[in-house]
Amino acid sequence: MKGIMLQGTASDVGKSVLCTALCRIFQRRNLKVAPFKSQNMSNNSYVTRDGKEIGRAQGVQAEAAKIEASVFMNPILLKPRSDCDSEVIRFGTSFETLSGKNYREQFYQKGIEIIVESLQELESDYDYLVIEGAGSPVEVNLNDREIVNMKVAELADVPVVLVADIDRGGVFASIVGTLALLSEEEKSRVVGIIVNKFRGDLSLFESGIDWIEEYTGKKVIGVVPHLQDMTIEGEDSLSLTTQFQSKKRSGEIDIAVIELPYISNYTDLEPFRFEEDVSIRFVRDQTEFGQPDAVIIPGTKSTFHDLKVIKERQLHRKLKEYAQDSGTIVGLCGGYQMLGDELIDKAGSDTGIVGNKQQGLGIAPLVTYFHNQKKTIRSKGILVDKENKASTVIEGYEIHLGETVRKNNEVSPLLLVNDEAEGVNIDQGRIIGTYFHSLFHNDEWRTDWLNKIREQKGMEKQAVNYLHDEKDASFERLAKQTEKVLDIDYLLEMIDNWGSR
Incomplete structure (x- = not known):
């Protein structure tokens, strides 16, 4: 060899x-x-x-x-x-x-x-x-x-x-x-x-x-x-710290990322490193929350554990208040699960305790059930607007044990994947939850999401920054x-x- x-x-x-x-x-x-x-x-x-x-x-x-x-x-x-x-x-x-x-x-x-x-x-x-x-x-x-x-x-x-x-x-x-x-x-x-x-x-x-x-x-x-x-995407939490500390903090758009002890697939955030007017900062507790333009709750390897940590740090109250005050929140994978009303570990696959339950953040009408079988798949979904009309194709991948169910069918899903609802979209994208990792790597979707924030701040809209070609x-x-x-x-x-x- x-x-x-x-x-x-x-x-x-x-x-x-x-x-x-x-x-x-x-x-x-x-x-x-x-x-x-x-x-x-x-x-x-x-x-x-x-x-x-x-x-x-x-x-x-x-x-x-x-x-x-x-x-x-x-x-x-x-x-x-x-x-x-x-x-x-x-x-x-x-x-x-x-x-x-x-x-x-x-x-x-x-x-x-x-x-x-x-x-x-x-x-x-x-x-x-x-x-x-x-x-x-x-x-x-x-x-x-x-x-x-x-x-x-x-x-x-x-x-x-x-x-x-x-x-x-x-x-x-x-x-x-x-x-x-x-x-x-x-x-x-x-x-x-x-x-x-x-x-x-x-x-x-x-x-x-x-x-x-x-x-x-x-x-x-x-x-x-x-x-x-x-x-070049990083491998672990050490490179996470290095890469985002090197990103300038002076961008007009302030995106707060909830810092989770067992954060997973943080490469979901990397496209923001290449948006000149975006500043990413990690929020550990309520004193660091501030007044962000958007909040991202990333994926985690241990949803129950990290949700408990969020509560111990009093961030759950800040997030709930922020959502009620028309704040923009995106929950990815484990972060999506946390947005809901309740998490139930039916198989004990997340906590090791069969039937263990925990209240979620209560920001979206969702219940998540944890099973034994992990889902790992590359996926494509059709973005759904409020009238359920299909538009943009979103590509990503899923890695999760949980199954998340909408308690209120009047709440729109984010995507249709093989004609089945995926994720949640509340108030025209103000609150979004999805199992799709790499959501922000979809250049046109990310640009549209950022342009809504730019409009709210009185900033000029930006053209699509095609990072796929840049990679x-x-x-x-x-x-x-x-x-x-x-x-x-x-x-x-x-x-x-x-x-x-």
Whole structure:
């Protein structure tokens, strides 16, 4: 098998984005390439064409490689449901919920088998793999049973590149410390180092490059600058913080997003990063609520838990008052479920308690029932206006256990999906709830929604900002900028000659 594995000195050093860059760089060189990450831990997931669930990062990397994403590119996905428990997604389908300890003790050998099967499947279809590690390869308390870093490099028998983030400081110690904690056999796999997220004058770091190479004996393959304006979706809550903190806060349209402990699929919000007059801010409690132009309640992996947190922080009162004062609210997936009057965990699938009940926010006449069977599907729906006349097609994907029922049939659905009502639309779009993730990625719909807010504020309407076209252009920019600073020929030489070392 030919491939390269990127491992990091820590989480959020930029492995996902660099793997995305390499997928597009290799694709541009007419190499048949696929991404791979054995195990992902993220509530930000991606639905494949056949309705399976994988980590969002590998779905995006497949798009960069111009191939269709499959479950073999991320065969194990862990979706945290609490500080201790995670739902285990195996080959795109929910397997069971396990504590970290039980997962480590019970799943290791099964995980190895899953990884080997996936590597074999990908090897039969592709010539090169770009493999992403997770966190750090030297978590010494976990390394005897890890299945995402050096063990994967061993199973695939590929060289490793170590990625370090200079932006957070301590880059020399992180590189040297990581290499020092690797075994000699593991260290021999490391063929180079990438210094990522560099800001400023590179000439000031040239002596640093020389020192790293002399001290470690490893080649610095490149120093990647801090890349701006990339429409590359993030993977987890760490990238969530980074991406939205970097977005200017001076936009005239103030959108408040309710901060949820187990937020999922926050990429629903990413289109707003590219709307110049929009400012996104996260609201943790009632004191931060302010007077927003719109509120978004995002998806969550644990609706009951996060709704309870909203109440503990007194945000439920603010949201109810805001809705009664003609405020604009959009609830997505778990946020949609919260909008209703009651949530009933019929199967115990959300809380572990069969029949558990909780009052919702009472903003829309809805009841949500939680079942055992999760729905994961790419969907298309017809947007319905107040007279139930079909208009725009909305595309998205659904990942949820709940079934939400309108208590009042006079309340309009948002969409018709296969002639069945989906979501809720109250007061001509002032209150919207839907299971459709990627709602705001529908460029024309998002523009229309924002233009209504612009009109209310006395602002000029804006033309449609087509982000779908921008996404592929962003892959191209990412590839070109990365290719300028990385020694790609050296990387390919290491990959091609690794088997004959």
